[in-house]
Amino acid sequence: MAARTGGQGGKQPTINDVAALAGVSKKTVSRVINRSEFISEKTRLAVQKAIETLGFVPNPQARALAFRRNFLIALLHDNPNAQTVLNFQQGVLDAIKDSDLALLVRPVDRGSDKMLEDVRTFLEKQRPIGAMLLPPISENDELARLCEDLGVRYVRVGSALLDDAKHCVSSNDREVVGEAVRRLIALGHRRIGFVRGPVGFRSAAEREKGFREALAEAGLTLADDHYAPGNYRYTAGIEAGEKLLSLAEPPTAIFCSNDEMAAGVMSVAHGKGIAVPGELSLIGFDDSPTATHIWPTLSTVRWPIREMGVRAARTLVADFLGSGARIPEGESPVLASTFVERQSVAAPDGKG
Amino acid sequence: MAARTGGQGGKQPTINDVAALAGVSKKTVSRVINRSEFISEKTRLAVQKAIETLGFVPNPQARALAFRRNFLIALLHDNPNAQTVLNFQQGVLDAIKDSDLALLVRPVDRGSDKMLEDVRTFLEKQRPIGAMLLPPISENDELARLCEDLGVRYVRVGSALLDDAKHCVSSNDREVVGEAVRRLIALGHRRIGFVRGPVGFRSAAEREKGFREALAEAGLTLADDHYAPGNYRYTAGIEAGEKLLSLAEPPTAIFCSNDEMAAGVMSVAHGKGIAVPGELSLIGFDDSPTATHIWPTLSTVRWPIREMGVRAARTLVADFLGSGARIPEGESPVLASTFVERQSVAAPDGKG
DNA sequence: CTTGCTTTTGACACCGGTGTCTTTTAGACG
DNA sequence: CGTCTAAAAGACACCGGTGTCAAAAGCAAG
Structure with missing residues (x-):
């Protein structure tokens, strides 16, 4: 009448x-667990049973x-998202x-000057096989070096190539921002504003580049007073x-470097009685729930974040993940973002 | 010229x-690590050095x-949030x-019929000291029993007491919903609509109860056509x-069982040209970024989710967390939510 | 039936800590 | 100074697996 399935006294069975x-040695059991090739079919079945x-x-x-x-x-x-x-x-x-892997999630406090030390302690204590760095801390080179020093593999996730392909997963934000802006231009917008992300963020710089390039292509420029700084917050x-x-x-249109800021701009428009999209078209970035x-x-702009998670994990530990996880030699670590058009964009009113 | 601080060949130093x-035995070092009391101050210092x-x-x-x-x-x-x-x-x-503890985060797929089995496998493999269950899966009694069976401590987080205090952390949602509704009534609202959360969710039931109780207190009732079902989605x-x-x-006012649905209602109001809060007051629940x-x-309504996290961890493993984490005997596991008033609420227009 | 080789299996040490029990040390006391 | 006792420190097994290398088993050829 033992309550538990196996073992004795409620303890887990061991090897x-x-x-x-x-009726074999524990080492043989170990071989079965680890799918060693030097084991007879008969023994394997007995052990598995x-x-x-x-x-x-x-x-x-x-x-x-x-x-x-x-x-x-x-x-x-x-x-923050x-x-x-x-x-x-x-x-x-x-x-x-x-796989046999487990995931440890660790928020870090970028503001803190003890950040690096905290992460070091964490990595030294837990000794993970590898670490995935999400933006914006993925842009921190010291952090990457820390991983390297500690012998912890790492992958940096970013809006642009931050490192060599072995250590990097990113999306083609710049291009897709360009696509979004070209769409505005095609609709007839000429005065297009820009709200930037925080200074020092690679993602913000990429989005601005994409924006300016698309404008330049069309022979437009960004007027100084159509440019606003920002920090990704509402x-x-x-x-x-x-x-x-x-x-x-x-x-007549504003590109905001993320959705939250776009929501902020939209609130102001509502408050001023400016119709969106009639009088003002708006584009954000992230495809957040907002x-x-x-x-x-x-x-x-939606970036393929879940897929980037898959990719990052594979890049990091393909050798632990079975054959399906191999990333073909030389395959680009850049995944495709997409422009998602919704209600907030239309041709400008009046003079088009 | 060793590259690393200690140890040999780049490996971590061991005990x-x-x-x-x-110049002591490893057991003595172990005693220092674990703060054993049977150790002389002199030795402790030497080991620590x-x-x-x-x-x-x-x-x-x-x-x-x-x-x-x-x-x-x-x-x-x-x-989903x-x-x-x-x-x-x-x-x-x-x-x-x-503490020495680490956190493992595990999303589970409620829809899947293999859910319990998945969780069982996870718990058997990782053998955590304890598990914290967030709503809505915290409402699943089978899951709680599974933890019990496996000897894994557990804490259920919910909108109401789901279990005895030892296994429970919750907030007083019902009361605070009542407070919000009383505020509407005080402002002069008489026709108050209600958008419910999904059937089978304890949180949804609590919010509805709080709503109806407050209405009843004021001698009002919820008209059938002022009631709408919902599922917490936009x-x-x-x-x-x-x-x-x-x-x-x-x-003239609508209480929505969460913020996302309130955002949905607000969109409709905007589309119909109904002024918020002039013609329609809206209240949500969660205080989400939205x-x-x-x-x-x-x-x-803001629920003290971060504080609930602290409390849940302490309830679960106070004995691992040092003296500050003790929860006084008999202290209620109910933390206080608060009503947060913003722009979407005002006295009804016209007849008040 | 040996021999010689390959394939399977097992014995035993080891990973880096802690538990148990024993021995040593230090201090109190007669 | 010897004795007794409590405190401190150590020896050694053990937790539950894997690595190494040697031994056993299987099989073909001589």
């Missing part, structure tokens, strides 16, 4: 129990110790689902909106 | 290295093995910051808005 039941009977699950701590390597990968982020983090995380979990969008929409000749939760719904 | 350097010199960090896997217990806690969630998950997670991390808000705002006598990213900003 020794399995070995005893199957014993494993099933007992409901044996190898102790990951013991394996980690014996292998001198544990089966953890870490996700480091300081991302929760949805992004969770989507990426989901992609990583998709990728490691059938309040910055409010400020930018106040600035750009108070002009004597306000822009983009579809505001009215009118926001045209934006 | 043996420390013991050798300090050796630890510092070598930069020794105990191997968590080895400790886990020797202790027959690892130092992981798990966070299980299937939460990323911000909530991340905030809660942050609270947990605050709580375990100075699209349900759209549908609810279409329904409620097409009435001959539409409500609440401040829409225009006008949304009055809502």
Whole structure:
């Protein structure tokens, strides 16, 4: 009448129990667990049966110790956008689902001057096989060097190539921003405003580049008073909106470097009685939940964040993930973002 | 010229290295690490110095093995609201910051019929000390029983007491919804609509109860056509808005069971040219980022999710967290939500 | 039936810590 | 100064796996 399936006294069965039941040595059981090739079919089946009977699950701590390597990968982020983090995380979990790996999630405090030290302590204690760095901390070169020094593999996720392909997953934001802007131009917009992301962020710089390039292609330039600084926060969008929409000749369209700021600009437009998209077209970036939760719904750029999670995990630990996870030699680490057109974009009113 | 601080050949120093350097046995080092009381001050200092010199960090896997217990806690969630998950997670991390514990985050797929099995596999493999269950899966009794069976401590987070205090952290949503509704009534609203959360969700039921109770207190009742079903999604808000705002006598205020649905209702109002808050007051629930990213900003109920994370972690593993983490005997596991009033609420126009 | 080789399997040490029990040391006391 | 006791430190097994290398088994050829 033992309450538990196997083992004794409510404890988990160990490799020794399995070995005893199957009538082999524990090393043989170990070979079965690790799919060693030097084992006869007959023995393998016997051991597998014993494993099933007992409901044996190898102790990951013991394996980690014996292998001198544990089966953890870490996700480091300081991302203000929760949805992004969770989507990426989901992609990583998709990728490691059938492996022995587990995921450790670690938010880091970018502001803190102890950040590097904190991360070092974390990595030294947990000793993950590898770490994935989400933007914006992925842009921190010291962090990458720290991983290198500690012998922890790493992958940096970014809006542009931050490192060599082995250490990098990114999306083609610049191009897609260009596409979005070309769409505005095609609709007849000529006065197009720009709200920038925070200084020092690579992603912000990329988006600005994409914006300016598309303008230049069309022979347009960005007027100084059509440019507003920002920091990816809603309040910055409010400020930018106040600035750009108070002009004597306000822009007929504004590209905002993320959705939150676009939402801020949109609030200002509503407050001023400016019709969106009739009098003002708006485009954001991220395709965050906000983009579809505001009215009118926001045209934006969606980056394939979940897929990037899968890719990052594979780049990091393909050798742990079974054959399907191999990334073909020389394949680009750049995944495709897409421009998503919604209600907030239309041809400009009046003179087109 | 060794590249690394301590150890040999780039490897981490072990307890043996420390013991050798300090001239004591490894057991003595172990005693220092674990703050054993049977150790002389002199020895402790010597060992501590050796630890510092070598930069020794105990191997968590080895400790886990020797202790027959690892130092992981798990966070299980299937939460559609990323911000909530991340905030809660942050609270947990605050709580375990100075401990040896690490956090494993595990999204689960509620829809899947293999859900329980997946979780079982996860728990058996990782063997965390405890698990925290976020709503809505925290409402699943089978899951709680599974934890119990596996000897994994657990804490269920919910909008109401789901279990005894030892296994529960919640907030007083019902009361605060009542407070919000009383505010509407005080402003003069009499026709108040309600958009419900998904059937089968405890949180949805609590919010509805709070709503109806407050109405009843004031001698009002919820007219059938002022009630709309929902599922916490934006699209349900759209549908609810279409329904409620097409009435001959539409409500002058609507309580929505979460912010996303409120955003949906607000979109419909904008589309119909109904002024918010002039002609329609709106209240949501969650205080999600959306609440401040829409225009006008949304009055809502904020639940202390980060603090709940701290509390959940303490409830789960106070004995691992140092003296500050003790929860006084008999202290209620109910934390306080608050009503946050923003722009979306005002006295009704015209007849008040 | 040996021999010689390859394939399978096992014995035993080891990964880096902790538990138990024993031995040593230090201090109190007669 | 010897004795007794409590505190401190150490020896050694052990947690549950894997690596190494030697031994056993299987098989073809002599």
